[in-house]
Amino acid sequence: MPRKSEALSPKQEVYAKNDLRYVLLFNAFLPMLIFYIASKYTTETNAMILQSIPPLLKIIYQMVEERRADFISFLQISSVFACLVLMELLDDPRVALLKDPLTFMCFALAFCVSMFYDKFNLLWIKYRLLNENSLEDKLRLNAMWRQPRIRRKFALIAFLWGVVIFSEDTLRVILIFTYPANSMVYISPLIGVSCMICLGSFTYYYLKNANLSEQVSLLPTME
Numbered sequence: 635m636p637r638k639s640e641a642l643s644p645k646q647e648v649y650a651k652n653d654l655r656y657v658l659l660f661n662a663f664l665p666m667l668i669f670y671i672a673s674k675y676t677t678e679t680n681a682m683i684l685q686s687i688p689p690l691l692k693i694i695y696q697m698v699e700e701r702r703a704d705f706i707s708f709l710q711i712s713s714v715f716a717c718l719v720l721m722e723l724l725d726d727p728r729v730a731l732l733k734d735p736l737t738f739m740c741f742a743l744a745f746c747v748s749m750f751y752d753k754f755n756l757l758w759i760k761y762r763l764l765n766e767n768s769l770e771d772k773l774r775l776n777a778m779w780r781q782p783r784i785r786r787k788f789a790l791i792a793f794l795w796g797v798v799i800f801s802e803d804t805l806r807v808i809l810i811f812t813y814p815a816n817s818m819v820y821i822s823p824l825i826g827v828s829c830m831i832c833l834g835s836f837t838y839y840y841l842k843n844a845n846l847s848e849q850v851s852l853l854p855t856m857e
Contacts (some may be wrong), residue, residue, distance in 0.1 A: 662823045671728065671820050672705035678816060682730040683718055685819065689734075690805060691716050713737040716756070727815040731822055735810070735839035738826070742803065745796030748789045755785075757792040795833055802829045 662839035665685040672681035692713065697707050717733035741756065758779065766772050778784050804826055810818050 660688040662827045664688035666820050678727045682727045731810045735806040738799050739803045742796040742800035745792045748792040750790050752785045755792050757786050758788045
């Protein structure tokens with residue numbers, strides 16, 4: 635009787651539990667608090683700049699902690715600076731609010747690509763980053779990815795992420811141009827964080843209970 639294997643590594647267990655708290659703190663609570671305080675003493679545009687600092691610091695911290703700088707992190711950082719520059723040039727604080735929904739709409743399209751081209755799957759890329767810590771892990775993950783069932787599982791979950799995120803961020807863009815910026819600075823992150831918590835929790839518990847490792851036999855001839 636084979637021993638039951640956990641789908642998630644200890645590193646991933648810690649990451650998943652802590653990340654939800656960090657998302658709430660750095661992507662919702664701190665930006666809203668900073669904007670609320672800063673808007674009393676400076677312009678709305680400057681307050682928008684200041685409230686962008688916590689999410690940016692979170693991204694940089696994760697890059698340093700994981701000692702890896704991936705495409706996703708660079709895209710997020712670039713979008714923050716691009717939107718802040720455009721906001722200053724256009725003198726429109728709503729531009730700063732667009733940085734998250736527009737960036738994640740690009741991610742959503744990338745997630746959907748995996749449904750038709752399984753060699754590119756952002757969800758699997760992140761899964762590997764969290765689980766590949768040794769040569770043995772690399773061999774195990776390579777063996778996992780050769781299984782059609784596992785590729786199909788990750789493709790379906792990634793496609794679900796893409797559809798949900800694109801729909802949610804389309805709603806956020808519409809709301810940004812419908813309601814005042816000083817209202818959307820509170821509403822937009824709450825919508826985004828709520829969506830990510832739901833998707834992240836679903837994916838975490840699904841992969842944890844999927845026992846992916848049991849679906850793979852590491853053959854001696856495997857390269």
